[in-house]
Each structure stands twice: as C-alpha cells, then as structure tokens.
Amino acid sequence: MTTSDDDVLHVHPDRLLPSEPGLRTIARELYDSVKDLPIISPHGHVPPQWLADDVPFEDPTSLLITPDHYVNRLLHANGVSLADLGVNQETFTDEQKRNAFRLLCANWKAYRGTPVKFWFESELADIFGITLAPSEANADAIYDQIAEAIATPEFRPRALYKKFDIEFIATTDDPVDDLRFHEKLAGDPTWEGKVAPTFRPDKYLEPATEAWNGLVDRLGEVAGVDTGTYAGWVAAMENRRAFFKDRGAVSSDHSHRDPGAVKLDDAEAERLYAKARAGEITPEEGDALRRDFVFQQARMASEDGLVMTMHPAVYRNHHAESFERYGADVGGDIPMGVEFTNNLRPLLSAFGTNPNFQLVLFTIDETVYSRELAPLAGFYPSVYVGVPWWFIDEPDAIRRFRRAVTGSGAGFGRTSGFIDDTRAFLSIPARHDMSRRLDAGYLAELVGEHRLTMDEALDTAYDLVVTQPRKAFKL
Amino acid sequence: MTTSDDDVLHVHPDRLLPSEPGLRTIARELYDSVKDLPIISPHGHVPPQWLADDVPFEDPTSLLITPDHYVNRLLHANGVSLADLGVNQETFTDEQKRNAFRLLCANWKAYRGTPVKFWFESELADIFGITLAPSEANADAIYDQIAEAIATPEFRPRALYKKFDIEFIATTDDPVDDLRFHEKLAGDPTWEGKVAPTFRPDKYLEPATEAWNGLVDRLGEVAGVDTGTYAGWVAAMENRRAFFKDRGAVSSDHSHRDPGAVKLDDAEAERLYAKARAGEITPEEGDALRRDFVFQQARMASEDGLVMTMHPAVYRNHHAESFERYGADVGGDIPMGVEFTNNLRPLLSAFGTNPNFQLVLFTIDETVYSRELAPLAGFYPSVYVGVPWWFIDEPDAIRRFRRAVTGSGAGFGRTSGFIDDTRAFLSIPARHDMSRRLDAGYLAELVGEHRLTMDEALDTAYDLVVTQPRKAFKL
Amino acid sequence: MTTSDDDVLHVHPDRLLPSEPGLRTIARELYDSVKDLPIISPHGHVPPQWLADDVPFEDPTSLLITPDHYVNRLLHANGVSLADLGVNQETFTDEQKRNAFRLLCANWKAYRGTPVKFWFESELADIFGITLAPSEANADAIYDQIAEAIATPEFRPRALYKKFDIEFIATTDDPVDDLRFHEKLAGDPTWEGKVAPTFRPDKYLEPATEAWNGLVDRLGEVAGVDTGTYAGWVAAMENRRAFFKDRGAVSSDHSHRDPGAVKLDDAEAERLYAKARAGEITPEEGDALRRDFVFQQARMASEDGLVMTMHPAVYRNHHAESFERYGADVGGDIPMGVEFTNNLRPLLSAFGTNPNFQLVLFTIDETVYSRELAPLAGFYPSVYVGVPWWFIDEPDAIRRFRRAVTGSGAGFGRTSGFIDDTRAFLSIPARHDMSRRLDAGYLAELVGEHRLTMDEALDTAYDLVVTQPRKAFKL
Incomplete structure (x- = not known):
C-alpha cells in the first residue's frame, strides 16, 4: 500500500486552540501550564472490575466500538445495524469484529466536526502511536496494530x-x-x-x-x-x-x-x-x-x-x-x-x-x-x-x-x-x-x-x- | 447628481467570509471551490406559472417589494403602511409603485445587519449591474434601471x-x-x-x-x-x-x-x-x-x-x-x-x-x-x-x-x-x-x-x- | 508595602474590544466616535433624593457593597453572610464596614469573568484614580482612598x-x-x-x-x-x-x-x-x-x-x-x-x-x-x-x-x-x-x-x- 496525504493521521499539537495568532499564543501558554496535570474524574462509568482484576482488553472492537454509544449511534444513523457493531450479540466472531471496525473506518467521514473524531484520533495517535487516518483502506492495518498493542502488559487497565x-x-x-x-x-x-x-x-x-x-x-x-x-x-x-x-x-x-x-x-x-x-x-x-x-x-x-x-x-x-x-x-x-x-x-x-x-x-x-x-x-x-x-x-x-x-x-x-x-x-x-x-x-x-x-x-x-x-x- | 462615496454600492467579493486574515484565506479557497456549482432548491415558493409561461416581470415594485414579506415587514415596523407597498391593493398605479420603491430606499438604513440587505444588494449588483447604493436620492435612478432591464428578454424567468x-x-x-x-x-x-x-x-x-x-x-x-x-x-x-x-x-x-x-x-x-x-x-x-x-x-x-x-x-x-x-x-x-x-x-x-x-x-x-x-x-x-x-x-x-x-x-x-x-x-x-x-x-x-x-x-x-x-x- | 505586578490595577484602554488586530482597529475608531457622548439612562433605580438633596455618600461599603445585589450575591455564594455585608442591619459599625470591604477584596477572584469586575475596576480607576488591584492586602488602602474621596465636594451626587x-x-x-x-x-x-x-x-x-x-x-x-x-x-x-x-x-x-x-x-x-x-x-x-x-x-x-x-x-x-x-x-x-x-x-x-x-x-x-x-x-x-x-x-x-x-x-x-x-x-x-x-x-x-x-x-x-x-x- 502506498501512503498518500489522505492516509496520514493529522493530530496537530495546537488543535482546538483559537486560530487567531495572538490568541493562540496566549492559549498555548495557558494550555501548556495545565496539560500535564493529573486527571481528576469524579463522575464516569468505567467498570471497576477492569481495574480490580486488571482485565486485559479483548479486541479493538469490543474495546472501542461495541460499548460506546457515542460511536455507535452515528453509524446507526448512517444505516449500519447495531447488531453488526456487536451490540447485544451473544456471539460475535473475530471476523464480525474485524468487519465492525471496517464499518467504522469506512464511515469515518460521518464524524467530521464531532468530538468523537477528536477523541478517537487522539487515542489512535497518543495511546497507540498510529499514524494512519481511519479509512476503508486502512481499517485492517489499524485494527491489527491496536490488537497487537492490547495484547501487551503496557495496555492492561x-x-x-x-x-x-x-x-x-x-x-x-x-x-x-x-x-x-x-x-x-x-x-x-x-x-x-x-x-x-x-x-x-x-x-x-x-x-x-x-x-x-x-x-x-x-x-x-x-x-x-x-x-x-x-x-x-x-x-x-x-x-x-x-x-x-x-x-x-x-x-x-x-x-x-x-x-x-x-x-x-x-x-x-x-x-x-x-x-x-x-x-x-x-x-x-x-x-x-x-x-x-x-x-x-x-x-x-x-x-x-x-x-x-x-x-x-x-x-x-x-x-x-x-x-x-x-x-x-x-x-x-x-x-x-x-x-x-x-x-x-x-x-x-x-x-x-x-x-x-x-x-x-x-x-x-x-x-x-x-x-x-x-x-x-x-x-x-x-x-x-x-x-x-x-x-x-x-x-x-x-x-x-x-x-x-x-x-x-x-x-x-x-x-x-x-x-x-x-x-x-x-x-x-x-x-x-x-x-x-x-x-x-x-x-x-x-x-x-x-x-x-x-x-x-x-x-x-x-x-x-x-x-x-x-x-x-x-x- | 454628483456621486459621493455614500452613493456607491459596496458589494465586496469576500463579504460574509471570516475577517481574520488566516481564516479568510482558508474560507476563500473553500468558497471558491463551490461558488459556481449549480443551485439545488428543493423547497421554495416560486409560482410555477412564471416558468411555464415565461411571464415577464411587470415592474420593480411588484417584483421586489409587494410580494416579499421579508422586505415589507421591516418597513411596516418603521411606520410604512402595507397598502403603500401595494399589498392586497386592487389597483396600484405606476406612481404608487415608484413611491413604494422610494419608501424602501428612504428606509434602507432599517435593513442594516439583516440578510435582506445582503440579498437585495447582491441582486442589485450581480443581476442588474447597479452601482448605486439604495437611498432616497438614488431611488428613482435604481427603479428606472431595473425597469429597463426587466423589459428585456434576458430578464424573463x-x-x-x-x-x-x-x-x-x-x-x-x-x-x-x-x-x-x-x-x-x-x-x-x-x-x-x-x-x-x-x-x-x-x-x-x-x-x-x-x-x-x-x-x-x-x-x-x-x-x-x-x-x-x-x-x-x-x-x-x-x-x-x-x-x-x-x-x-x-x-x-x-x-x-x-x-x-x-x-x-x-x-x-x-x-x-x-x-x-x-x-x-x-x-x-x-x-x-x-x-x-x-x-x-x-x-x-x-x-x-x-x-x-x-x-x-x-x-x-x-x-x-x-x-x-x-x-x-x-x-x-x-x-x-x-x-x-x-x-x-x-x-x-x-x-x-x-x-x-x-x-x-x-x-x-x-x-x-x-x-x-x-x-x-x-x-x-x-x-x-x-x-x-x-x-x-x-x-x-x-x-x-x-x-x-x-x-x-x-x-x-x-x-x-x-x-x-x-x-x-x-x-x-x-x-x-x-x-x-x-x-x-x-x-x-x-x-x-x-x-x-x-x-x-x-x-x-x-x-x-x-x-x-x-x-x-x-x- | 511593596508593590508587585499582582497589586497593580490593570484597566486597559482597549478592554472589551475585539482582540483580533484588524477588528480592533475598526472597533476603536467606532468606540472613539461615541465614548464621550452624554449618558441617556431611561430606566434605573437611583434614589432621587440623592440628587434632590445632594446627599453625601457615607462610606465605601454602604456606597459600593451593601445596596448592590450584583456584588453581594456572589460573595454569598462564596460563603459570606449577607449580614456581614451590612444587608438589612440596624447597626453596622465602622469596623464592620471596613471588614465588609475586606471580604469583598479577599474574594475578588470570584468576580473573574463577570461584569462586576469590569464595572468595579472601572469605577476604582476612572472615578477614584485608584491604581491598586483589589486584594486582601490592598483592601484597607483602597477603602481609605475611597473614603477620603467621598468626603470631598467633588464626590457629591x-x-x-x-x-x-x-x-x-x-x-x-x-x-x-x-x-x-x-x-x-x-x-x-x-x-x-x-x-x-x-x-x-x-x-x-x-x-x-x-x-x-x-x-x-x-x-x-x-x-x-x-x-x-x-x-x-x-x-x-x-x-x-x-x-x-x-x-x-x-x-x-x-x-x-x-x-x-x-x-x-x-x-x-x-x-x-x-x-x-x-x-x-x-x-x-x-x-x-x-x-x-x-x-x-x-x-x-x-x-x-x-x-x-x-x-x-x-x-x-x-x-x-x-x-x-x-x-x-x-x-x-x-x-x-x-x-x-x-x-x-x-x-x-x-x-x-x-x-x-x-x-x-x-x-x-x-x-x-x-x-x-x-x-x-x-x-x-x-x-x-x-x-x-x-x-x-x-x-x-x-x-x-x-x-x-x-x-x-x-x-x-x-x-x-x-x-x-x-x-x-x-x-x-x-x-x-x-x-x-x-x-x-x-x-x-x-x-x-x-x-x-x-x-x-x-x-x-x-x-x-x-x-x-x-x-x-x-x-
């Protein structure tokens, strides 16, 4: 596969800061002063068992797609069945999981302008070190790279x-x-x-x-x-x-x-x-x-x-x-x-x-x-x-x-x-x-x-x- | 009539684009990429007869003022009677029509900051080639120029x-x-x-x-x-x-x-x-x-x-x-x-x-x-x-x-x-x-x-x- | 008292004008054209007796804090009792007044981003010529300067x-x-x-x-x-x-x-x-x-x-x-x-x-x-x-x-x-x-x-x- 500019994941260090140059300079200084402070998360829905038992994540789809209604709903609006994303499925095969990830990547355009794009691309880049933008062509490569990562101890909860x-x-x-x-x-x-x-x-x-x-x-x-x-x-x-x-x-x-x-x-x-x-x-x-x-x-x-x-x-x-x-x-x-x-x-x-x-x-x-x-x-x-x-x-x-x-x-x-x-x-x-x-x-x-x-x-x-x-x- | 700067119709090519120079450059490229695409208008109220019979427009007032409630209502709020704009009038003479146009131009200031100003000035400049800003003094000249134009075949529906x-x-x-x-x-x-x-x-x-x-x-x-x-x-x-x-x-x-x-x-x-x-x-x-x-x-x-x-x-x-x-x-x-x-x-x-x-x-x-x-x-x-x-x-x-x-x-x-x-x-x-x-x-x-x-x-x-x-x- | 930068009251001549340089230039010209026009105030709550009898203001607290619910309410939200600000108190001693002013200054941070900060700092600078920013350390000095001013004929209503x-x-x-x-x-x-x-x-x-x-x-x-x-x-x-x-x-x-x-x-x-x-x-x-x-x-x-x-x-x-x-x-x-x-x-x-x-x-x-x-x-x-x-x-x-x-x-x-x-x-x-x-x-x-x-x-x-x-x- 050759890599065109469309394939590159763009995660700019100044993203979401004001675009006006004067304000950006000020904002960057403010952001730099807090960006590395510890996270305080006083309300959320992470299952405590993950941390108690340090449960390894199974696969990219059940980690990133199936349980996340922010991700699911816009695919659903674009005609993808929730079943095909693994929602409430008693069995969901490896091939189905890979296919769900392909559906997400193929519909990546639907997330333009939404926060899911920011969160997901940040996760890909900052957590998994992925440099490919989600697309139908890149879906399998990204899937494999995530799957490989979460099999390692560094990616346990x-x-x-x-x-x-x-x-x-x-x-x-x-x-x-x-x-x-x-x-x-x-x-x-x-x-x-x-x-x-x-x-x-x-x-x-x-x-x-x-x-x-x-x-x-x-x-x-x-x-x-x-x-x-x-x-x-x-x-x-x-x-x-x-x-x-x-x-x-x-x-x-x-x-x-x-x-x-x-x-x-x-x-x-x-x-x-x-x-x-x-x-x-x-x-x-x-x-x-x-x-x-x-x-x-x-x-x-x-x-x-x-x-x-x-x-x-x-x-x-x-x-x-x-x-x-x-x-x-x-x-x-x-x-x-x-x-x-x-x-x-x-x-x-x-x-x-x-x-x-x-x-x-x-x-x-x-x-x-x-x-x-x-x-x-x-x-x-x-x-x-x-x-x-x-x-x-x-x-x-x-x-x-x-x-x-x-x-x-x-x-x-x-x-x-x-x-x-x-x-x-x-x-x-x-x-x-x-x-x-x-x-x-x-x-x-x-x-x-x-x-x-x-x-x-x-x-x-x-x-x-x-x-x-x-x-x-x-x- | 001498022409002062107040008389000139200003229709800037970058109007409504962001004023910040960096964003304007980006926006202009985006706008240029779509500005000449055909118009798709899936909901509107144009009378089909106009196109079926290719009905010639009668006069500037019955074309631009009388039937347009966006234009009428703000004149009404400024004390102009709807009757004087030709609304629901069985007879409305040429002089009344010209007068309605004068009322619009004399009250042109009322439209500042409203989209009617943008639409109307764009119509004057882009469709009729008018270079005079609407004002009491310019009302007749603009009226005449529009009247002349719509009498020609190029201005049939x-x-x-x-x-x-x-x-x-x-x-x-x-x-x-x-x-x-x-x-x-x-x-x-x-x-x-x-x-x-x-x-x-x-x-x-x-x-x-x-x-x-x-x-x-x-x-x-x-x-x-x-x-x-x-x-x-x-x-x-x-x-x-x-x-x-x-x-x-x-x-x-x-x-x-x-x-x-x-x-x-x-x-x-x-x-x-x-x-x-x-x-x-x-x-x-x-x-x-x-x-x-x-x-x-x-x-x-x-x-x-x-x-x-x-x-x-x-x-x-x-x-x-x-x-x-x-x-x-x-x-x-x-x-x-x-x-x-x-x-x-x-x-x-x-x-x-x-x-x-x-x-x-x-x-x-x-x-x-x-x-x-x-x-x-x-x-x-x-x-x-x-x-x-x-x-x-x-x-x-x-x-x-x-x-x-x-x-x-x-x-x-x-x-x-x-x-x-x-x-x-x-x-x-x-x-x-x-x-x-x-x-x-x-x-x-x-x-x-x-x-x-x-x-x-x-x-x-x-x-x-x-x-x-x-x-x-x-x- | 030594004066650090934190102590200085910053009242910029361009405050509240757009920060983007091009817009600021335009806005400043517009603002300059109206800033010195007389004030027309067709709705308000100033007691007419103040002007009729030219009543001298008593002290900084009863002038600026006690009767102003904009100021009081945010102090109340921050745990200050309204009684300590003099609200509805039959007696309120000089020391209590001075203390109320200290409470305001000590909580000055609470007003960040609110209009009270703009109004109050403008009053301090433009009316009283104060150059110190409100703070616990500066409270008494500011109080004294205001008290001194309002004792003079120039500060009668x-x-x-x-x-x-x-x-x-x-x-x-x-x-x-x-x-x-x-x-x-x-x-x-x-x-x-x-x-x-x-x-x-x-x-x-x-x-x-x-x-x-x-x-x-x-x-x-x-x-x-x-x-x-x-x-x-x-x-x-x-x-x-x-x-x-x-x-x-x-x-x-x-x-x-x-x-x-x-x-x-x-x-x-x-x-x-x-x-x-x-x-x-x-x-x-x-x-x-x-x-x-x-x-x-x-x-x-x-x-x-x-x-x-x-x-x-x-x-x-x-x-x-x-x-x-x-x-x-x-x-x-x-x-x-x-x-x-x-x-x-x-x-x-x-x-x-x-x-x-x-x-x-x-x-x-x-x-x-x-x-x-x-x-x-x-x-x-x-x-x-x-x-x-x-x-x-x-x-x-x-x-x-x-x-x-x-x-x-x-x-x-x-x-x-x-x-x-x-x-x-x-x-x-x-x-x-x-x-x-x-x-x-x-x-x-x-x-x-x-x-x-x-x-x-x-x-x-x-x-x-x-x-x-x-x-x-x-x-």
Whole structure:
C-alpha cells in the first residue's frame, strides 16, 4: 500500500486552540501550564472490575466500538445495524469484529466536526502511536496494530491508569451493589490509585415503573431493612448511602425526567408509598412520590455530606424497537427541555444554604445556563454548575458554556470542573485534554480583551483542572 | 447628481467570509471551490406559472417589494403602511409603485445587519449591474434601471433560471392543484430545467378550522373519492400524493403549530372525523385529529417514499387587523417554541428506521438544535436536520446552526443542505451564495483549529452543496 | 508595602474590544466616535433624593457593597453572610464596614469573568484614580482612598451627575409616591440635570397577594378615588399615571411572572375584582385579573402615551429564609423561561399598530431573541427589543444579543438603546461604557465581514447611543 496525504493521521499539537495568532499564543501558554496535570474524574462509568482484576482488553472492537454509544449511534444513523457493531450479540466472531471496525473506518467521514473524531484520533495517535487516518483502506492495518498493542502488559487497565496519570476516578454503581471490586482495590497493597463508587439510585425512585416493587424488595434485603413502609425505604436508602460512603463514595447521582424535588406531607407520602407497593400507583402519583424521594435524597445528602449531582431531562430508549432488540444505553436516549428555577425551589429553600450540602447541576438544555443555572450558582453556596455533558461535551458547546455561565453570575468558581462521564476508558485522557484546550482558549479570549490579566488566567486555568473538581466534589 | 462615496454600492467579493486574515484565506479557497456549482432548491415558493409561461416581470415594485414579506415587514415596523407597498391593493398605479420603491430606499438604513440587505444588494449588483447604493436620492435612478432591464428578454424567468444555473427547483402546491404548469413544463421540449411540485396539505389537516369541511369536500371531488368518512380522507390523500409523485414531487411539507404526530385508535379517529365533518369538533379534539392526520402522512410517506418536511410552530397572522386588511403571508407570522423529542416519539418509533422514510426537521426555535434535533438525527437514519429557515436564515444564526448541530451529534452528513424557501425568485442566487459563504467560513474555523484537514473541508463543502440536498430530498 | 505586578490595577484602554488586530482597529475608531457622548439612562433605580438633596455618600461599603445585589450575591455564594455585608442591619459599625470591604477584596477572584469586575475596576480607576488591584492586602488602602474621596465636594451626587455627563436619568417609583424629590429638582434653579420618575405599579396588579387590599386602599386615598370597584381601580391608576406624566415620567415599568395581558369581559373583571377586594380570590383568578390589569395599563399607555416597558419572568425571593432575614432585592431573584408570542397577542392585536403606543420588551431568557422578540419588533411599529438586562448585561451575552436580534428581524432600529437598570450610581458610566465598547465590537465585525461600510457603522454607533433611546423612550 502506498501512503498518500489522505492516509496520514493529522493530530496537530495546537488543535482546538483559537486560530487567531495572538490568541493562540496566549492559549498555548495557558494550555501548556495545565496539560500535564493529573486527571481528576469524579463522575464516569468505567467498570471497576477492569481495574480490580486488571482485565486485559479483548479486541479493538469490543474495546472501542461495541460499548460506546457515542460511536455507535452515528453509524446507526448512517444505516449500519447495531447488531453488526456487536451490540447485544451473544456471539460475535473475530471476523464480525474485524468487519465492525471496517464499518467504522469506512464511515469515518460521518464524524467530521464531532468530538468523537477528536477523541478517537487522539487515542489512535497518543495511546497507540498510529499514524494512519481511519479509512476503508486502512481499517485492517489499524485494527491489527491496536490488537497487537492490547495484547501487551503496557495496555492492561492498571498500566493505563498509571500512564494516563489519573489521580482519582469515580465509577457509577447500583445501591445494592456489594462494591466488591472497590473493596478489592482498597485492600490491594500493590494498587496505588483511587477508585470511588458513586451512589446511583434512580430506578429505586421511580415507583410507577413495573420493575420498582422487585427492586425495592431487593433493596430491603441488601440493607437488612423492611421496605414495606415508606420509613423502611428511607432507612434502607440511608443504610446503603452509608455503605457507599464507607467505601469511598463522594457523591450520589440522579437522572430523572425532571429535576423536581418536593416534600410531600408525611401522611400523603405514606399513602402513595403504600399504593406503589400495592402496584396501584398512577403515573402522576408516581411522579409526585418520585419528587418526594428526590427531596429525601437531598435531605440525606445534607446529613451524610455526599455531593448530589443531577443529570436530568433525558428521554430514555426513545426508539421502542431498538430498546427491545438491543437494550438500554445504545444511543437511543434523547434530551428534553428542563426547568430548574421552579423545580428546585423547595429543595433549595430547605438545603440551599446548608453548609453540608452540595448540588452539582448538569444539563443538555443550554437555555438554562444564563437564565437559571448561573443565577442559582451565583447565589446559593451549595450550587455548582456542571460542565457540558453528553451531546454538548464538544468544542463549540463547551465554548458556549463558558461564555454563558461565567459572566451571567457563576464566574469560574461556581463551576464543577471537568467530568468525562464515560465508559470508554481509553478516551479519558483525550476528553480531559479537550476540556483543558477549550478552557485555555476561553481564558485566552478574556486575556486578549483585557478582561483578565495573564496571571489571573494562569491561576484560573489551574483552578479549573484542580481546585474546582476538588471543591465541587469534596475531594 | 454628483456621486459621493455614500452613493456607491459596496458589494465586496469576500463579504460574509471570516475577517481574520488566516481564516479568510482558508474560507476563500473553500468558497471558491463551490461558488459556481449549480443551485439545488428543493423547497421554495416560486409560482410555477412564471416558468411555464415565461411571464415577464411587470415592474420593480411588484417584483421586489409587494410580494416579499421579508422586505415589507421591516418597513411596516418603521411606520410604512402595507397598502403603500401595494399589498392586497386592487389597483396600484405606476406612481404608487415608484413611491413604494422610494419608501424602501428612504428606509434602507432599517435593513442594516439583516440578510435582506445582503440579498437585495447582491441582486442589485450581480443581476442588474447597479452601482448605486439604495437611498432616497438614488431611488428613482435604481427603479428606472431595473425597469429597463426587466423589459428585456434576458430578464424573463426562463432566461434567469438558466443564468442562475438552477439544477432543480421545487414549488409548493395545494393538494387539489391540477399541476398544469408543471405538466406544461414537463411537456415542453424547449425547456431543459427541472421544476417539481411539493405536496402541502396543511389546511386539510386542521379539522377545527371553519374552512375545513369545504376543503375536504373539494379534496374528495378532485380525488374522485368520497371524503365523508375517515377512510375516504385517507384514500383521497393517498390519491393526491400519488398524483403529485407522478408529476415529479419529491416531498410533502407540513407546518402546524406543533410537530405532534400520534395515531389514534381507529374507532376514535372515525368518531372525531365524523364530529369534524358535522362541524362539531372542539379545538382540543381538532388538535388530536390533526396529530393523527400528520401520523397518517408519515405512514403514507413510508409507503410512497415522498420525503416529509416539517416547518412547525409559527403563530400565523398574529395581528388580526392586518390579516383582515391584507390577508396571509404579509409578514405577520411570529414563531413560537417547539418540542420534538416527545412530540415525534410515536412517529419515529413507527417509521424512524424504515428505509423508505425520510423526515427533514426545520425550526425557528434554535434551542432544539443541540438538545433535540442533532441527537435525533445522530441516531435515526430517517431524520435530517433542516438548515436555518425564515427569521434565522441570516449570517449569525447560520453560524450558530453549524456550531450547534455539528458537534452535538449530526456532523455534516445528517443535515439537509440549503433550502431557500422563497417566493422572491431573484433572491435565489444570493440566498444560496450566502449559505455557501457561511459554510465555507465555518469549515475554515474547523481547519484553522485543526479539527479538519483542508482536504476534508473541501470535500465537506462540496457535500453541503451537492450531496446533502440530493440525499435528504432523494434527488 | 511593596508593590508587585499582582497589586497593580490593570484597566486597559482597549478592554472589551475585539482582540483580533484588524477588528480592533475598526472597533476603536467606532468606540472613539461615541465614548464621550452624554449618558441617556431611561430606566434605573437611583434614589432621587440623592440628587434632590445632594446627599453625601457615607462610606465605601454602604456606597459600593451593601445596596448592590450584583456584588453581594456572589460573595454569598462564596460563603459570606449577607449580614456581614451590612444587608438589612440596624447597626453596622465602622469596623464592620471596613471588614465588609475586606471580604469583598479577599474574594475578588470570584468576580473573574463577570461584569462586576469590569464595572468595579472601572469605577476604582476612572472615578477614584485608584491604581491598586483589589486584594486582601490592598483592601484597607483602597477603602481609605475611597473614603477620603467621598468626603470631598467633588464626590457629591450632583457633582458626579455632571462629571458623568448624564443628559437624562429616570428613577423607578411607587404609584403613590408624592414625587417630592422630582418636584424639588424641577423647582431648583441651580439644577441643570433631568431626572424623571417612572411609574412602577407591579404590586397593585397582583390581587392574590396578601398586601394587595391595603395597597389598593392607599392607592385610592392618594388618587382621591374610591377603589372599591374595578372602575375605581382604573380611575385611580389613570389619575396617578397623569400625576407621574405631569412630573416628567416617560414610561411605566412592569415586572410580573409572565408577560400575559388579556382583557376580561367587563362583568368577569368586576366579579374577580370584588372577590379580590373581599380577600377571596384564588391564585388562578388572581393571575387572570392581573393579566387584565396589565392589559388596562397598555390601554392607558395608548392614551396617555407613556412608554410601556416589561421586565418579566423572574422568581422573586427564591430562597425563603434569606427573604425573611434580609428582605427583597438582595440577590435571591432567579429568572425563569418566558413566552411572548402567545402571551402578547391580545395586547398587540389591540394596540400593536396604535401610533401612540410603544412597548419595550426586556428578557433574561435569551431563547426569545431570534424566535419571538426580533420577529415581533420587525413587524409591529410599537415594539422595541430591550437590550440585555440584569444577569445578561455582560459582555458575552451582549454579543449574543446583537448577533441574535439584528439579523433575525430587528436590525438596529428596533432596539431600545442601552439602559443601566442600576441603583449603583457610581457604576453608571462604566455600564454605559461597556455597552458602547461591545456595540463597537459588533459593528466592527459587520464592517470586517463587509456587511456594513464604515460610514454605516459610524452612523449606527451614534444611533445606538443617541437615536434609539430617544426613539424608544420618546425623549
């Protein structure tokens, strides 16, 4: 194979920095000052077993394609079946895996302008040392080079954790999880990293769903509490939160269709709980009880000190047939509009100035940045504005985020620091790198317009990588 | 008259390209690569008779002012009566026409920063060779020069169609239209262009309006079907869609107050249809039946293959008195908020992965770009994000569009390509030119930040002008 | 104390102008052409007594911190108690004042990227000639320098009014206010300024609040009208509006949770009014009657010619406990989403083309700029789009404002001109200066992209500072 310029993978050292020469010079200095700082990752979805058991990665496709809904969904939109990418397949042969990788490379053009292109090309270049651009012609060569690499000890999860210079990483876990992998890591004298669980109780807070009663039974068993009553549910939750906190958890995470949190009076809560346990609660009552449950989580947070994070307003499994064939988390979740000012008022009136309470608010609905989130975080000492997440964790949206929240009330000190929110372990360095580049670019704009001095910008660049995540997540 | 600098029309060859010198160089190369490609116009409002009969344009005012609500509305906001611009006037004398043109020129300052200025000045310079800037002093001279030009054969619609290098243009037509002008063009051996009708059935889908029963009667007559029953309505629609498709239609267009599409069960649909035919349907029931009708259109589209386009959420004829005096489409339509994620779920669960179905979603509510439209188009193979339309078909909004939809999930390949959506035939080249300049500018940003190579950007610039409209509209 | 570079206050002459050298050159020329024009301030909250009695300022803290919720709220978010800033404190000692100033300086970093930093540093440098940057170490020195200055005659309100070159300023006043300070100024032959009252009747239009009946009693007393009936309420309002207009008022201001304005039929209005007077109105009925009251205000405006301004959709006193301890206007107000297209249709159908009626629409919900406000202002001759206000009166949001409203229909001529909306008298020059710099920057972009000629941009820069506020507020 001859190599034309089209075949070369272009990974420019200044990528994502402002193109205007004056700003680029400023941004490069800012970026250089933070690019090698350790990674703090307080919210994500990496399986703890990978690190506990140092599980070797099997093949390029099951590492980079099958489990990554960012990658899958755009191939699906371009007519590729999720089955052909290995999603939810009982058997998936070596040839099928190689073919999935070919499908990705053949459709590489579809990712132009998306962050997947940046992350993936960074991974290829920086982690695997690949110099070929993804294309139909290069697919096999790239596949082979990755396959060869991940067969070596240098590409085992623990080695990569060290190579990536991760200082702290949080996983996301079910309240009934025994956290055995976290315990194994904690008890392993050869392990020097820090992997914390995160308490994610969503499905136990949705009493109108079919699965709820079974889940709450199981919650009771694990907690050793009778969840037949509302008080039992509360006690079981408090028990499991304590269990998580003992094992290093710093936060609980909540993702419902709206961020509502409203305390019912006790009798009404008891009544609805009983109806739910009898399987007779209506959807509207289910919403009311769920909002009470969320309020209870906030109350617990104000006592046990776990940081509360919210990722609200996503329509899960939007395409019914895909959900049936492939299950959840396969790219079929679609955001919706969200409202915080009214929805959070009861919660914030109760706990908003409680010094033990912290609430990090994420959104995919950008309209709330200047209208609701920055004004809230600029008043309540408990509230932090979460950085862009999911569909808007991408360069243009990250710029909009800083330009919307900073001046309209939050400054930099009321924002969360970067979270990668990913199950794609190998993309973590690239995701944090993207954030650092873009924050450097925004700060360069402020310096270029004499809104900040260079000293202030350098200090702020450091804060965004180190101080803010530590403060927002109590690390 | 002496000519000062104020009198000179400034139409810079680099207008709308980025001002930063490095980006401008890149953008100019990208723009140069696409600026002379033929025009594909898959959605618009040019009267087909103009081309069928090659109707000569009468005078500058009835060509450029009276029918163009973009031009009229801002004059109206500045205190000019629509009557003085010839809107809905039975008689409008030559002197009144000349006076209307003077009013436009005297108020030219009002258009600063709006796309009308770009389009109109481009038309003056590029089509008419005018070198004077619009002003009270220049109004008559410009009027005379245009009047002189349009009296010549070179300014007849067919000659301009050829001069504009239009490859394909769609009109917008009533389902009961006999499409005689489309047939005349198709049967004319001297005509080499391509003019397709578009099926626009909105008013037949609004059963709570006063006009509906009469319209549906007429629909039945034209289709040769008894529309006394729901099944008859469906059959008549299928019949007319087939008629349109036979005559070259590639799409149907839908503009309701919300994009809801929900199938009723058959009995309920029958019941509401009967109530509507009896003139007894309530507004709420009318909405429910309309959403069922829209669902039916999607079902038909999945069978006959016509692309479905939606332009939802406009409050038509917002100012009652203006509507009474001047009729519809005179500038008094005002956009509203829109919601796609929930509204489209039933439709997309039914047809979203049907290979025969395509849905192009337009919006004037920019909040849905990153929140709903890009995520939808980045998953469903049927969904395309429509380019900015109407009030947001303007430079700053077009930039926001690309910056919002590209990275948040749609890339470039899930967008519609440019549509001009205009009845102002002479503005078509300027509108497509504006789009090409701005897309070149956005791509230049990506190249300048090393997010795309120049080769990738050149390929994408071509795709946006040629590949995407062909793909989205099945051309 | 030795002075390091960190100690120096950096106030660059080109701050907030575009950083790209070509655009900066253009922007500087535009800015220079308007920077010294007099200040027109048609909406704000400066106490008229300050100017009427030429009250000397007491101390730096009660001048710059205690009454300014922009400053307070971000300190509160950073853990500083409002009590420690002097908010609602019966006694507040000199040492406490000095300590409050130290708290501000020690937390100065929190304001990075916010407009407070720009305003405050401009005030320090331009008004007080301070060359030290705020910091814990510099706090006392800066405090002393300000304290010394405000003890001199040059820093009395009237002297500053003259120094600031204010041409017109409006205060905001209760309908029952006797406007004695405005009368004193009007009757003072030594006073050459222009201070107009603004009619702000919000609380008299909220019939479901506890305070309403007492307020309406008092309104009746002051107006000399029996407000026992709906007709009496209307007459009292007309009476007080006339009183205000006689004393120079040019506008009335309205801030409710939504901008709804719907005329009830007379019998229903009477019925709800009677219920409200009996203290028996429900919240829903209260909203309906309030919207009727707002409609009445518009009707009055179309007769007496006072410009109507709206600042809707703020959740007042969001944190109950802070409201109880510190009262209103202490930084705890949080914006909400807003809808204009439907809410204003009845009002605009009634008065939208009335030549005596003008309506200036402000928003903190940026989503309505291109979707609703620019389209409304680009059609209705009565409607002006208000400039960014409150949380979005900051550089990045001001840019978004111009980029969103100009091209989508309003141009420049349908916008309000700058309003400072502040009670912080000393920040007025800096606020107007910020606006002028940013408008110069936006116009420079248009010139740089050849969308405007330099002559057009210079003319527009002047219009935005002089012509537009005069037109929008009938000055």
